[in-house]
Amino acid sequence: xxxxxxxxxxxxxxxxxxxxxxxxxxxxxxxxxxxxxxxxxxxxxxxxxxxxxxxxxxxxxxxxxxxxxxxxxxxxxxxxxxxxxxxxxxxxxxxxxxxxxxxxxxxxxxxxxxxxxxxxxxxxxxxxxxxxxxxxxxxxxxxxxxxxxxxxxxxxxxxxxxxxxxxxxxxxxxxxxxxxxxxxxxxxxxxxxxxxxxxxxxxxxxxxxxxxxxxxxxxxxxxxxxxxxxxxxxxxxxxxxxxxxxxxxxxxxxxxxxxxxxxxxxxxxxxxxxxxxxxxxxxxxxxxxxxxxxxxxxxxxxxxxxxxx
Amino acid sequence: xxxxxxxxxxxxxxxxxxxxxxxxxxxxxxxxxxxxxxxxxxxxxxxxxxxxxxxxxxxxxxxxxxxxxxxxxxxxxxxxxxxxxxxxxxxxxxxxxxxxxxxxxxxxxxxxxxxxxxxxxxxxxxxxxxxxxxxxxxxxxxxxxxxxxxxxxxxxxxxxxxxxxxxxxxxxxxxxxxxxxxxxxxxxxxxxxxxxxxxxxxxxxxxxxxxxxxxxxxxxxxxxxxxxxxxxxxxxxxxxxxxxxxxxxxxxxxxxxxxxxxxxxxxxxxxxxxxxxxxxxxxxxxxxxxxxxxxxxxxxxxxxxxxxxxxxxxxxxxxxxxxxxxxxxxxxxxxxxxxxxxxxxxxxxxxxxxxxxxxxxxxxxxxxxxxxxxxxxxxxxxxxxxxxxxxxxxxxxxxxxxxxxxxxxxxxxxxxxxxxxxx
Numbered sequence: 001x002x003x004x005x006x007x008x009x010x011x012x013x014x015x016x017x018x019x020x021x022x023x024x025x026x027x028x029x030x031x032x033x034x035x036x037x038x039x040x041x042x043x044x045x046x047x048x049x050x051x052x053x054x055x056x057x058x059x060x061x062x063x064x065x066x067x068x069x070x071x072x073x074x075x076x077x078x079x080x081x082x083x084x085x086x087x088x089x090x091x092x093x094x095x096x097x098x099x100x101x102x103x104x105x106x107x108x109x110x111x112x113x114x115x116x117x118x119x120x121x122x123x124x125x126x127x128x129x130x131x132x133x134x135x136x137x138x139x140x141x142x143x144x145x146x147x148x149x150x151x152x153x154x155x156x157x158x159x160x161x162x163x164x165x166x167x168x169x170x171x172x173x174x175x176x177x178x179x180x181x182x183x184x185x186x187x188x189x190x191x192x193x194x195x196x197x198x199x200x201x202x203x204x205x206x207x208x209x210x211x212x213x214x215x216x217x218x219x220x221x222x223x224x225x226x227x228x229x230x231x232x233x234x235x236x237x238x239x240x241x242x243x244x245x246x247x248x249x250x251x252x253x254x255x256x257x258x259x260x261x262x263x264x265x266x267x268x269x270x271x272x273x274x275x276x277x278x279x280x281x282x283x284x285x286x287x288x289x290x291x292x293x294x295x296x297x298x299x300x301x302x303x304x305x306x307x308x309x
Numbered sequence: 310x311x312x313x314x315x316x317x318x319x320x321x322x323x324x325x326x327x328x329x330x331x332x333x334x335x336x337x338x339x340x341x342x343x344x345x346x347x348x349x350x351x352x353x354x355x356x357x358x359x360x361x362x363x364x365x366x367x368x369x370x371x372x373x374x375x376x377x378x379x380x381x382x383x384x385x386x387x388x389x390x391x392x393x394x395x396x397x398x399x400x401x402x403x404x405x406x407x408x409x410x411x412x413x414x415x416x417x418x419x420x421x422x423x424x425x426x427x428x429x430x431x432x433x434x435x436x437x438x439x440x441x442x443x444x445x446x447x448x449x450x451x452x453x454x455x456x457x458x459x460x461x462x463x464x465x466x467x468x469x470x471x472x473x474x475x476x477x478x479x480x481x482x483x484x485x486x487x488x489x490x491x492x493x494x495x496x497x498x499x500x501x502x503x504x505x506x507x508x509x510x511x512x513x514x515x516x517x518x519x520x521x522x523x524x525x526x527x528x529x530x531x532x533x534x535x536x537x538x539x540x541x542x543x544x545x546x547x548x549x550x551x552x553x554x555x556x557x558x559x560x561x562x563x564x565x566x567x568x569x570x571x572x573x574x575x576x577x578x579x580x581x582x583x584x585x586x587x588x589x590x591x592x593x594x595x596x597x598x599x600x601x602x603x604x605x606x607x608x609x610x611x612x613x614x615x616x617x618x619x620x621x622x623x624x625x626x627x628x629x630x631x632x633x634x635x636x637x638x639x640x641x642x643x644x645x646x647x648x649x650x651x652x653x654x655x656x657x658x659x660x661x662x663x664x665x666x667x668x669x670x671x672x673x674x675x676x677x678x679x680x681x682x683x684x685x686x687x688x689x690x691x692x693x694x695x696x697x698x699x700x701x702x703x704x705x706x707x708x709x710x711x712x713x714x715x716x717x718x719x720x721x722x723x724x725x726x727x728x729x730x731x732x
Contacts, residue, residue, distance in 0.1 A: 091623055113624035114509045115578030134626070135508030174508055199505035 005303040008127040011117050012137035013178040021179055024299050025147050031302070032295035035071070044302050045074035048105040052078045054131070055092070056112040060266060061131050061141070064290070065108050068297035077104075092116065093123060100124050105308055106301065109133075127304040135169045140300055141265055142175030144293040146183065148285055149220055151292070152261055156183035160257075162214050164190040164246065165224030165273055166235075168197060172265045173224060177205060190214025191224075191246055194235040211246060215255035222263040223248055223273045239272055249275040261285050310350070310725065311335045313342050314686070317354035321361055322659035323666070323675035332359050334682040337725035341678055354686060357719065357732075360658045361674045362394025362425075362683030364665040365635065366484065366562060367459070367538060367610035370396075370427070373414060374403025379615035379703045381415065385424040387613070387635040387702035389728040392718025394425050394683035395673055396613075396635075397484075397665075399459045400432040407432035407443040409451035416452050424728050425721070426683070428454040428669070430484060433472050439463040442472055449479040454669050457484035459538060460585070460630075462520055464490055470527050477533040482668055484536045487520035487545075488512070488586065497626055499572040499587040507576060509625075512587050514542035521545050525552040528559050536668045537561040539612050541586035543596035550605040560668050562608035563597045565634055565641040570594075570708065580621045580628030581708040584614070598651050607664035609657075611638045615704030636700050637709045639685075640693060643716025647689065654689065661685075686720030688732070693717050 003019040013021070034042055050069045054062055057080070069076050081095065090098075092111075099107060106127045109117055114134035121128045132138040146156075153159055161180050167173045167189045180187045181204055188206040189196050190213070198207050208214035215221060226242055236242050243249075248262070253275075262274075262284045270276045279286060315331040333340040333349070365388065371379040379387075381398075388396045398415055400406030406415065412429045419427035431448030433456045435441045445456065456476055462485065463469045473483055493512035498504050500511020521537055525548065528535045540546060540561040549561045566584065571591050574582045582588060600606040614631025621628050642661075646652045652660070666674035673683065695712040697705040721729035 091619070093622055111624070113626035114507060115626075116624045118578040119624055137508070168505075169508070171508055174506070197505045199502045202502050203506065 006307055008304055008307045009117070009121040010129045010139050010300050010304055011121055012130065013139050013142050013175045014137070016182070018182045021143070021146065021182060024143055024296065024303065025150055027299035027303060028143070028147050028292070028295040031298040032292065035295055041071050041073055043073045045069065045072035045305055048305055049075045049077065049103070050106045050108060050301070051099050051104050052076065053096070053099070053107050053109040054080045055116070056110050056132070058110050058131065061110065064293045065131060065297050068294055068301060071294070072298055072301055074301070093120065096120055096124050100126055106305060125309070127308055129300060129304060132171055135171050136174065138171040138175045140293070140297050141172050142179045143300070144289055144296040145176055145222065145263060145265070146179050147292045147296050148263065148289050149261065152285060153219060156180065156185040159185040159219045160188065160217050161185050161220040161222065162188040162190055162218040163222045163224065164214060164248065166195045166226055166230055167191050167200070167224070168195045169230070170224050176222065188214055188218070192236050192242070195230065211252045212255055215252060218256050218260050220261045220263060221248060221256060222265070224265065225267060225269055226273050243272045247273050247275065248278055250277060253278055263289060266290070311345065312350040312352055313345060314354050314359050314684070315351050317357050317359040317686070319359045319676070320655050320658050321676040322655055322663040323361065324677065326676070327655045332676060332684070334722070334725045337682055339676055339678050339680050339682050358654065358687040358689055360685045360687060361662040361676050362721070362723065363392050363639070363661040363685045364674050365393045365396045365611050365613070365638070366536070366608055366665045366668060368396040368398055368613045368635065369401065369615065369631070370398045371615055372402065372418065373411070378617050381418040381427060382422040382424070383701060383703040384613070384635070385419070385427060387633070387700060388425045389721045389723070390701045391635040391637070392639045392685045392687070392721050392729070393635060394685065394721060394723050395428055396425060397428045397430050397455060399457060400430050401437055401460050405432050405437050406430065406453070407435050407437065409444070409447045412448060412451035412453050425723050430455045430457050431481070432456070433458045433483070434463060434468070437461050439465060439468070442468065442475065445475055445481065446479055449481055453481065454671065455482045455484050457486070457538070459484065459486045462486050462488045462490065466523060469523070470530065473527045473533050473535060474531040477531060480670065482534040482536055482670065484538050485520070485524055486538045487517050487524060489516040489519045492516035492519065496587070497583060498575045499589040501572060501590050503572045503575055509575070512585070514544055514589065514593070517542050517586055518544045518548060521548050525557055525559055529557050532558065534558045534560070534668070536608070539564050539567065539586055539610070540597065540600070540606060541567050541589050541593060543593045546596045546600035546605055550600070550603070553605060560608065561600070561606045562610040563601055563606045564610060564612050565638045566632060566708065568594060568597050568601070569641050569645045574708065578625045579708070580623065580625050581632060581706050583625060583628050583630055584612070584632050585630035601646065601660065602651055607660065608668060609638070609642060609660040610665070611635055615702060616706050618705060621706050632706050632708060633702050633704050636702060637695055637707060637712065639687070639718045640695065640714030640716065641709065641712070643687070643689065644714045648715050682722055682725040684722040685718050687716065688719045689716045691717055691719065
């Protein structure tokens with residue numbers, strides 16, 4: 001395959017071709033080997049400065065990016081801004097223009113507003129890597145999920161992947177959906193009707209509102225964290241009902257193929273969307289996802305840094 | 310200055326005129342060309358259209374309160390450049406036009422620095438809060454021509470019922486922005502396929518429909534006129550069509566942007582596509598065209614909503630709703646409605662003259678002899694490209710930069726005086 005990476009930004013999986021996604025996964029496989037060496041650091045981004053701009057709090061994604069940047073020998077600055085205080089004072093564009101003026105090379109950003117990185121990318125010189133924007137997009141999470149699936153299953157063609165939970169508010173579900181569809185997998189969304197809109201059928205997703213239909217024949221199941229505030233907003237009656245009807249437990253897991261992978265982007269609500277026995281069981285690849293996240297983020301940073309002017 | 314506009318196609322939907330002919334202007338009024346003395350200046354308008362001055366029922370002039378985005382002067386300059394001779398100024402200024410003083414302020418400034426005629430609209434409720442009725446009788450006495458809480462639909466049905474009923478006594482039509490605030494809470498775009506794919510909070514069509522149903526019921530109860538502002542959803546058109554067949558006194562308007570754009574544009578995350586009501590689906594857009602064609606919707610209005618670049622250059626979620634429209638409306642309507650065969654020229658002109666005049670119940674928007682000479686001259690075939698840098702408006706928040714149009718207003722005449730002349 002002969003595809004070249006030409007983007008200074010990684011904004012969403014929706015923008016990428018299947019070949020570009022595969023290129024990232026192949027590059028990540030090389031970086032995964034690096035992470036298994038005794039000396040885990042490479043000089044790929046030496047002399048480059050990366051700013052981690054987190055306008056929405058994050059622990060795991062930020063830690064993963066930060067470690068990836070360190071392993072690539074980049075210089076790092078962390079900026080945590082509360083979006084509400086940012087709104088009162090400086091605009092986001094001004095904040096990023098100021099960062100640009102410091103001759104920074106890459107900005108890894110997390111933001112609570114959908115499209116914030118898409119808004120910035122054409123207006124600034126540094127490369128923008130989206131670390132999650134609202135319910136819109138979380139490309140590196142999708143890429144690490146894809147990497148994990150490919151590592152375990154070998155191929156995406158014809159693979160049945162079910163994503164279960166609060167699809168409506170999930171950037172992880174959307175990014176996984178675009179990636180899986182582009183690579184030839186069959187995608188099913190499961191969850192309560194109030195959180196799992198039928199409109200996804202228009203792009204080829206199977207949308208199910210009961211667990212039997214959602215899980216039957218699945219090669220992979222990816223559980224999404226259910227947030228308590230959705231109950232308060234009236235999307236479902238209670239967490240305990242959610243867990244009984246839409247949680248993955250040994251009862252509902254029997255619909256899966258026997259060798260199905262169990263995935264979760266974390267953090268897990270044990271006993272709510274996912275029973276502990278399954279989270280810790282032999283089919284679970286949840287911690288491998290975390291390991292692979294590091295390799296995928298190294299690959300993404302390496303590729304976009306190669307396209308900076 | 311007296312003159313005769315000659316050799317034009319004269320179209321006046323109010324008088325049912327569509328013929329080749331001349332229109333004379335004498336002492337600022339429409340006159341019979343036969344009565345003009347020999348030697349009167351003659352302006353040759355062969356191939357052009359002479360129409361009554363266009364009326365925009367829905368304009369935000371931002372004055373008083375947000376003059377960094379627009380003023381009565383710049384807003385009326387923009388109206389003149391776009392072909393409008395009368396504009397209805399929405400009351401959501403700061404302070405709001407919920408009191409005679411603010412109406413007086415608007416009229417005074419319009420008199421002093423206005424380029425076209427400004428017809429002020431009063432607020433239905435105090436400070437547009439939807440809680441207490443404003444002093445409707447005093448607003449009328451001060452010069453308000455209609456009532457609206459545009460941008461903030463009154464949610465309390467009992468209060469709304471009283472407002473509609475009370476307004477009837479003062480002959481003030483209600484212009485209502487219909488939206489159920491709970492159904493569309495936190496929404497930034499149309500709820501549909503694209504909001505789901507993009508992960509953005511949607512404003513369902515149902516929020517608009519629900520309040521249009523409410524208004525139809527209140528109009529029937531009170532036997533008074535309610536005009537539905539910027540109708541955007543397919544279902545809304547169907548509801549209005551039925552109500553009008555039933556003889557209920559409701560009318561509706563469509564905006565140039567809702568008839569030409571859809572929610573697919575939101576994937577650019579450009580806040581110049583953010584407005585309320587939002588751009589909806591292609592089905593909705595087509596339903597608006599049908600609504601215009603069968604006169605369910607008798608008015609085209611811009612919802613000209615200026616915002617500064619600073620306000621708009623932010624994350625989509627945080628940007629204010631609204632786009633400007635005075636200087637692009639006629640170009641878009643000529644291109645999308647006339648040249649694409651949706652409306653004949655007289656029918657399109659009626660949406661900008663007869664339709665709004667009927668909503669207001671005023672003897673404007675016609676070329677009757679003796680009336681003030683408010684005239685719009687169209688070149689139906691002139692090709693232009695929208696260039697926001699040329700706008701007279703103080704603001705530039707338009708999604709139509711670069712839009713290729715066929716047909717535009719080349720002349721605007723107010724009380725006999727050219728306030729825009731591009732020929």
